[in-house]
Amino acid sequence: MNLDALSFPIVQISLDVTSLDEALETAALAVDAGVDWLEAGTPLLLAHGLRAVEALRQRFPEHPIVADLKTMDGGYLETEMMAKAGANLVVVMGRAHEATIRRVVDAGRDFGVKVMGDNLAATDRVACARWMEDLGVDFIVHHIGYDERRLIAGLSPLDELDAVVRAVSIPVQAVGGLSIRQAIECPARGAPLVVIGAPLVIDADEFKPAAAAGLREVLTEICREIRKTQRSMFNSQVASRKSQVASRKAESER
Template identity: 60%
Template sequence: MSTSIRGITRESLTRPLVQISLDLTNNTEALRTAAIAVEAGADWIEVGTPLVLAEGLHAVRALRKEFADKPIIVDLKTMDGGYLEAEMMGDAGADAVIVMGQAHDATIAAVIEAGDRFGMLVMGDDLGAADRVAECARLEALGVGMVIHHIGYDHRNANPHLGLTPLTDLPGIVAATTVPVQAVGGLSIEQAVGCPAIGAPVVVFGAPLAIDGKSFSAADGDLLGVLTDACARVHATPIVYPG
């Protein structure tokens, strides 16, 4: 079965999707958590940045082998050396890689070139942009296939009084782009479930639902039950685009 998501569009997204972010630091926990998430109904599996740093290509290959029918997204947060980083992940079996909008245009172009060669979706992340709406429009113009509207962990936690949330700029970003949009960064389950109704149909669950965000270890409690309910609610939420 093909896991390619390279050609995904708003038009082809007939129902919302759930992506589980494995922000863990070893393959044993990553494989166990991924198995629970898939049983719960998750559609895509993300190799989170902590797992990329800890296990790298080994994590991509292990997940590819274990979950042959699930798209694998790798959160490289690429800032330079774009072609080589994306090529390595594509060769290991990744279906999508993430490049930062703060990278040079040449780096984004290089990642897109590798995406062309390996049939990968390239996702552009607006983390750190002063004007997030303009950044997402720029990323689409450069050729990424999906934009990620991302309010960072450190930024949020250093400024709790600001109530930072990706929901603030999400409607404007959806309106300013035509590719699929994903919103991440401190969303509650309720907020995440509501993202398709704002035009962001690929919903990410990670810390703190599935992952302990401070230790980057698997969450305690009834992960299967919580994720099963959350996945079902996401899948049942209508996608609403502007106009």
């Protein structure tokens, strides 16, 4: 599965559930609706280990799978294990030591998986994103966490999204309690990796699929709205940002 030449925007569903059967059922609905990537969420991995990744790979052989283990240490081994289970993308935390991020990137290259760098809980999320790109990650996850959103009302990954997008030349994903409209707007703000999860399709309190009827219809509409924008526009945006970041780096090295 080649992830070196992607067309944007990309829609990903976060399977943050604890039942493997529910994860597979929700993934099937999502695939029917047009979702591109399937994420084995952290609760699912804690409940079932890498067997969850293996089950998703067996059921959906053509869809990229994100293993959201949130690696903090043991970067090479964890990445190797996730890759061998069938993951195409892994997540390393920006709060991890530089050595861990480098080892995840090394393993990603050795085992053919892409690396998503997550700036959850970073004291400076913009600087963290830039730093992770310098260390070699392939994507940035700009993330406001589940507990953080409940402690501090009004937080949103949209707050610093523009600054993060300007700071890096790699694709960005905004994560953390977005509404349907906010998720749909992310590509227009330069974040072409759109993740759909809690509270849109996953119950954020019970970690089960949302009980509301018409889940497939909701996902279909989200995918349709997101793809109204020409994919070529995002490829041009990424190329432009790469040029801008390269120019800034060259200037700073003089």
